[in-house]
Amino acid sequence: MDKFDKLTAVAAPMPLVNIDTDMIIPKQYLKTIQRVGLGKSLFAEMRYDADGNEIEDFVLNQPAYRKAQILVAGDNFGCGSSREHAPWALKDFGIRCVISTSFADIFHNNCFRNGILPISVSHSDLEKLMDDAERGANATISVDLVTQEIHGPDGGVIKFDIDNFNKHCLLEGLDEIGLTLKKENKVTDFEDARKLDQPWLHT
């Protein structure tokens, strides 16, 4: 997995609440059997018209935001389906950090597995960051995972929380499966005990 430690980048504002995974990556793009190449389909139904032409108004089509690496979005980002194609598409487009007031649980987990940092902030902090983001390329935002701080373009600092495990994995770019396999003997012990306690689960 790609490491994440610090990022300074343009942030695109998407004030809409409940941006769901169907918006992030519509189902017609879920038929792939690969993880890569989904960036061009990110937000496809908001981003392109019926003929496949870019819709000018859409934030990521505007010159200032075409290279955005941070999204600042309304409440409950990533709700809906478990499709990991959503973070795959964000990552493939270049987004490495999403800031909102809250995230749907599965999407939140999926981000960490793909080297994307989801940050939850208060409503008032989100408002400030949304204002910053609306200033486009003139106002980059810096995210520092080590110190757990967001630095706005005008020097403002916002602290954020993150659990230790995900922080550690992101900073080191760790493979979670490899980590769990180091404790494989504990899984075997668990299964051995289980065969006695609940044998119907191990037939």
Add this chain to the structure above:
Amino acid sequence: MGNPRTLYDKIWDSHIVAQQEAEAYILYIDRHLVHEVTSPQAFEGLRVSGRKVRRPEATFAVADHNVPTKDLDKGIQDPESKLQIDTLEANTAEFGVPYFSMTDDRRGIVHIIGPEQGLTLPGMTIVCGDSHTSTHGAFGALAHGIGTSEVEHVLVTQTLVQEKAKNMLIRVDGDLPPGVTAKDLALAIIGQIGTAGGTGHVIEYAGEAVRSLSMEGRMTLCNLTIEAGARAGMVAPDQTTFEYVQGRPYAPKAGAYEQAVAYWKTLKTDEGAHFDTEIVIDANALVPYVTWGTSPEDALPITGYVPHPTEFKDEGKQIAVERALHYMGLRAGTKLTDIEVDHVFVGSCTNGRIEDLREVARIIEGKQVKDSVNAIIVPGSGLVKIQAEEEGLDKIFEAAGFEWRQPGCSMCLAMNPDKLAPGDRCASTSNRNFEGRQGQGGRTHLVSPVMAAAAAITGRLTDVRDLT
């Protein structure tokens, strides 16, 4: 005896393999369900790293999202869909994972066949690369959706790294009135707490009205828990659960069954256990619900009106409501029962079981689908289809003007050929009314099976209680 624990606490505690770091635990997974859309990259990961599936026998696969629901004898026309299904078949063969093939009568939507086959049991941890895995919580299992990286993690290790969620209790007192179903209860809850209302929680549903629900009703309720943002929903197992499970192909056999039931009876929240959030709902006061917008929280009693953006305090929600009104082609203040529909869809993991189909048949028997309405019924599994046909329900559906299809996810998410065209408006028993969910530009109103049947007859959203 330790501290009093909730049902979720008990299942969580009994599945901890090890602590990984601070709040992150390695949790054992008893059952892993797999489908064609979210698994190919996970199996590819196994191949690349030279890893194996740790317990193929605890894993089960079926194709459901992409499968056509008619003209199956002609094969799968969409090359991408066909590739995904062929890939699943090849992966399950390569890694020794049990699989119901496309020609097996037992195939169907993964969340329908799990319970149907007895793969879903009380006290289990169950995961699947699909958010509606919450369905299986109806059995008093801890069941939730996972992403593809986590699918790979479970395939390899039979575990998942998790943080414990908070406990939420939703107690539903009283009885659901006639015409009001588990679907309406779920929509009412989501309408009340919002699509982020359950975020960070596992919800336990309790109370008289929940106890009175059949297993299928409980599945509908737990299925929609994910639309409230909760990690999982669950109902403590009881006699209704044990009777449903007994005798199913993969359920414990005589001897083991009695031993299992003795354990399952301990799976209930202790008196005095702590819930972080508690919500009480009066079932007696509920009416049929419909959604008007593009989020499941846009749910209102059928007796209501399309809202105006200014009725909402939050600015972000106002923007979303304006956008939803535009997308849905609706004007604020319109009576919900004045909204005309041209499509009706009955099916999905939410409402594609036999009881759902019987309810639809009860409403439409001897009546006709309105000419302007295109109505389809898609059974949740091959066995549901066979059961319905044995009961003669298919004849009732077809006589009324419904199309009777082969099993699959179908128009719930429109990955197969069943989809709405731009501007089409559908009364749907599925679970999501997101923009484009049932087809780009399509407009979805979520309803119960009986409400879908009523809408098919009148050609507009209709209070089933008013139907004579």
